[in-house]
Amino acid sequence: MQMLNELYRAPAGEETGAALAFLSRGIGGAEAYTFLRLNRDRIPEGVFFCAFANGTVKSVVYNNGDRTVETAPGVDPYPGLRLLRFAGPPPLPDARLCELTTADVPEIYKILGGKKLSPDDEARCVYRIRAMRDGFAKGYGVKENGTLLSFAFIVAQNEDSALLGDVYTRPAYRGKGYASAAVRACIAAARKDAYVLCEEKNVGFYERLGFREISD
Numbered sequence: 001m002q003m004l005n006e007l008y009r010a011p012a013g014e015e016t017g018a019a020l021a022f023l024s025r026g027i028g029g030a031e032a033y034t035f036l037r038l039n040r041d042r043i044p045e046g047v048f049f050c051a052f053a054n055g056t057v058k059s060v061v062y063n064n065g066d067r068t069v070e071t072a073p074g075v076d077p078y079p080g081l082r083l084l085r086f087a088g089p090p091p092l093p094d095a096r097l098c099e100l101t102t103a104d105v106p107e108i109y110k111i112l113g114g115k116k117l118s119p120d121d122e123a124r125c126v127y128r129i130r131a132m133r134d135g136f137a138k139g140y141g142v143k144e145n146g147t148l149l150s151f152a153f154i155v156a157q158n159e160d161s162a163l164l165g166d167v168y169t170r171p172a173y174r175g176k177g178y179a180s181a182a183v184r185a186c187i188a189a190a191r192k193d194a195y196v197l198c199e200e201k202n203v204g205f206y207e208r209l210g211f212r213e214i215s216d
Contacts, residue, residue, distance in 0.1 A: 030081055034197050035156045035163045082203055086194040088210020091184035099185075100139035100151060102129040107148055108139075112168060131155075139166070140185035142178040150178030154186050162190035165197065183209055 100108075105128050109121040117125070131137035141151030150169035154162045164186050169179045183206075187194045196206055203213065 038161050084211035084213050087212045091188045094181040096142050097140045097185050100141050140182045149173045152182035152186050161193045163195050
């Protein structure tokens with residue numbers, strides 16, 4: 001077994017289904033772990049996810065044959081991250097926003113990771129483009145003269161839940177409400193329970209948008 005934040009299947013060849021379509025989507029370990037736990041009742045038997053840190057297994061989420069999900073050894077593999085669920089009124093449309101396309105993906109990863117794409121960034125681009133084409137991921141942003149200034153994504157979704165992420169605004173354009181508008185657009189597009197996984201310092205931002213922390 002590879003030491004990666006990744007979903008694995010057993011027995012080999014068993015189809016996991018749409019609920020676990022992020023098997024090869026390149027989602028970060030914390031997001032994949034969270035989305036899997038949110039959809040615990042729909043995990044096919046034998047599917048499990050291993051969260052690794054420094055080569056050590058920190059937690060496992062799996063279906064043990066009773067359609068239940070368990071964790072072992074029972075510690076949070078991603079300490080410091082908070083899970084929030086949207087509990088506000090339906091967001092209104094914002095004319096400043098546009099839906100992002102697969103052509104925007106390379107620029108997004110350049111913004112997130114630096115001016116030059118690393119091999120890992122290039123791989124993530126491929127995964128994100130595939131996910132967008134399949135309707136598994138969707139993004140919204142604000143552009144000015146063709147330049148992307150701010151964006152947010154639905155990084156994983158099925159018919160029950162959507163997980164938001166990759167929320168970012170270029171430093172020179174912060175404080176204008178662009179990121180808030182992009183997040184609201186993702187919530188409206190999801191039309192289902194919307195969640196976000198964030199650091200402690202960003203909880204207030206999401207709470208002002210109508211998100212509330214949940215324990216699980």
